[in-house]
Structure formats: C-alpha cells, structure tokens
Amino acid sequence: MDATCGVRKKKGRELPFKIASPNSSATPYFFWAINKSDARYRPLRITFPPYFCLRYFSSFFFYLQQFRKTKPSYQTSMGTVVDSSNQGAGSLPTNKKVSVIFVLGGPGSGKGTQCANIVENFGYTHLSAGDLLRAEIKSGSENGTMISNMIKEGKIVPSEVTIKLLQRAIQENGNDKFLIDGFPRNEENRAAFESVTGIEPEFVLFFDCPEEEMERRLLGRNQGREDDNIDTIRKRFKVFLESSLPVIEYYNSKGKVRKIDAAKPVGEVFEAVKAVFAPTVEKVAA
C-alpha cells in the first residue's frame, strides 16, 4: 500500500510525494532511493508527479540544443579550426582555414620517415600525434602519467587529449597545410576530430606494410622509445588491426585513401608518395 509521506519544497512550491512500500507495484514514474539506511525501503520509490517528467525532459532538450550550437555549420575539405578552450554556447571559431592530410599505417610502416620527405619537398607542416603526446608527458602536464601509461600499454589515448594538442599545434603554426601523422587511430578519434574542428582530410596517405617488416624496423629503431619492445609492439599491432584499420576502410569507402606499398626501400616508397602529391602541386600552380 502506498502512503503519502509529506510535502517537498522546491523553489517556494510545495510538492507532495509518496513513498511506495517495498512490495507495492503502484509506482508509475521515477524511482529514487532515499533513506538508504532503512532496509525496509530498499529500493525506496517516490512517485513523482508528471510535473517533474516535463521539467527534466525540457532541460534535457535545452542542453541538447546548446550542444548542437557549438558545432561548426559546415564541413568541407578546407576546415575551420575551433578553439577547444573556448567551447560552449556562443563560442566562435578562430576562422583559420587549413588543408589536412592524414598519414596512417601500422607502427613502423615508415610514416614519420616519409613525412620528413614530404615536408622538405611539398611545404607541409608535419604534426605527429605520438610526438605531441610524448612532448606532453615531458612537459610535466597533469595528463602526463595517464598518457605515459597508455603508450606503454600500446593503448589509444582519449581523443579529447590528442585533439586539444593537435588543435593547439595547428593554431600556433603559420602554415595552412598539415600532415597529421598517426591520427585518427580509431573511430572515436575520427568522429571527435571531425565534430570538434569541422575538418575533413583532403585524403588519407596509407602506408601498407607487412607485420614482420614493421616488427623488424621497430626493434631496430633505437630511439629509446618505451613502446619499442616486443610486448608493446605486439599490443600496438593488435590495436592497429582492430581499431585503426576500420578508420582506413571508412575513408576508403569515401574514395579518399591513397595506398602506398611501404615494404620497399625508403627511396622507392618516396617515389610512390611523390606521385600522389604531384597532382596537388599542379593544381596549386595552375
């Protein structure tokens, strides 16, 4: 049997509430546990009047609307960078138009090596997500330990952290052409970056390389990276297959992937890369 228990005061209004007895089935609206110390009433249920339903639903839709307002209103290949520290209702983009190429491929496929060649020959700025995260650890930031642990485990750092670093690097750089290396690493990275910045890549440069070759290269890299040990390397391969390849497949279905055979020697790989970039240079010159 339900009993009316009293009157709840909210913003000067008096609202009656009921607590249902433990075996009552007459509780049509919300459930709210109060007085948890009393075992007879676990779970205790308050019958909320429809007023509360309306109130909470309208608040929910209000917040939904505010969230939608923070998204850029267009998505083109030349994106606008939104200032992430300025997110929220009424925030304004910095209006920097940039051209972005995502550089993807397994660990050790040669992304960084080829990005250095592209920078030298085609005037892009190279932003490596991994390098930005490692610099963040070194800077002694509050996220440093979390990032360091995730990298040692071969895991992917939450998008929010990586995107902030990428945005800052883009905004602080005078160039408007960027190679973003090692990002997006999973579907969450991809969707969050697109939603926060409004940037879609011109295309995705994908370095395709067999695992045995990548493993050999990583074990011989000798740059003192904590994740270049066989245990972490295997974990990184697994994450690449399970989380990163689907992102490449997504862009492939949009006709945006330029696949390079990365198993060849450095010079030969770069010849293939040049063939991809040559038409973009001709387009600019024309």
Ligand SMILES: Nc1ncnc2c1ncn2[C@@H]1O[C@H](COP(=O)(O)OP(=O)(O)OP(=O)(O)O)[C@@H](O)[C@H]1O
């Ligand atoms: N085509 C190649 N043939 C042989 N060795 C290569 C080739 N490309 C790169 N390497 C070497 O392999 C190692 C890994 O290359 P690189 O750092 O460019 O890979 P990456 O894809 O950026 O790796 P990660 O994702 O782990 O940062 C380096 O020691 C590099 O000198």
Ligand SMILES: Nc1ccn([C@H]2C[C@H](O)[C@@H](COP(=O)(O)O)O2)c(=O)n1
């Ligand atoms: N989008 C990214 C890129 C990198 N990381 C972390 C996890 C990687 O194993 C590590 C090293 O990256 P690399 O230098 O190999 O590109 O950095 C990430 O979490 N998210």
